[in-house]
Amino acid sequence: MEIFLDTADISAITRAAAMGLVDGVTTNPSLMAKESGDPKEILARIADVVPGDVSAEVLSTDAAGMVAEGRELAAIAPNIIIKCPLTPDGLRAVRELAEHGIRVNVTLCFSLPQALFAAKAGAYIISPFVGRLDDIALTGMKLVEDIRQVYGNYGFDTKILVASIRNPLHVVEAARLGAHIATMPPKVLDLLIRHPLTDSGLEQFLRDWENARS
Numbered sequence: 001m002e003i004f005l006d007t008a009d010i011s012a013i014t015r016a017a018a019m020g021l022v023d024g025v026t027t028n029p030s031l032m033a034k035e036s037g038d039p040k041e042i043l044a045r046i047a048d049v050v051p052g053d054v055s056a057e058v059l060s061t062d063a064a065g066m067v068a069e070g071r072e073l074a075a076i077a078p079n080i081i082i083k084c085p086l087t088p089d090g091l092r093a094v095r096e097l098a099e100h101g102i103r104v105n106v107t108l109c110f111s112l113p114q115a116l117f118a119a120k121a122g123a124y125i126i127s128p129f130v131g132r133l134d135d136i137a138l139t140g141m142k143l144v145e146d147i148r149q150v151y152g153n154y155g156f157d158t159k160i161l162v163a164s165i166r167n168p169l170h171v172v173e174a175a176r177l178g179a180h181i182a183t184m185p186p187k188v189l190d191l192l193i194r195h196p197l198t199d200s201g202l203e204q205f206l207r208d209w210e211n212a213r214s
Contacts, residue, residue: 001173002052004183006163008035010045012186019116021193024052026105026127026163026183028083029059032087040076047077053125055105057083058093066093074102081124083107086114091121098122105161119156125181131164140164141173148178168192 002023005013008031016022025046032039045133047054057068066089068080074097081103084090090102094104103124111117118126128147130140147160161181162174168191174182184192 001179001180003189004053004161004181005189006031006165006183006185008032008042008046009040009186010035010049013046014049016186016189021189022050022052024054024079024181024183025050026055026083026161028055028107040073043073043080044076047079050079052079053081053103053105054079055083055107055125056080057107059086061085061089063092063096064087066090067096070097070102070104083127086110086118090185091117094118094121094123095160098118098124107163108144112143112146112150115143115151119151119154119158123158125159125161127161127163127183129164130162131166133164134166141170141177144174144179145177160183 004024006026008027056073058187059065059139060066060069084093085108097104105125106118106123107127109128115126128143133140159180162179165184171182
């Protein structure tokens, strides 16, 4: 499973990339708004640090606007892919962008029919938002399981990217279900790396070594 960071914070991305842990990055308007500077320059820097897919989201809500904006964003770097919302206009934009060879991450997916239509429209990636479903007392990871089954039934190539990840268990379950990608904030990545038994074990090894030398 590929690991993406869900952030536009170039320092966090650079730090994780230096450890060889980041396969790609997802951004959205909310994340971009937190950073200072020209958004296109920020995206170009991220795309330079991360060799894999970097998702850049359109702001237009009509199909023609999404297509025009998508083409502009895709020209920033070869690894930039376009995020379009799962709306009727978004699906029309997905098809047109795909026909021009531009890869699209279809975002804000909350149901199996939406995921099916995105794949039929030519989506490169589908992004079910598991945390937001959990927030309204639904089981977000069940949607991932259902998408995986239906895509397998019909041989769709669309990648499943588990988004709106809130905790390490979401990542573990995504891997268990066979999702292609999990995107997460830096704090969740840090939690996945760390374990109290690792820390205590290292401390014990170092104490034993010092005691043996004294």
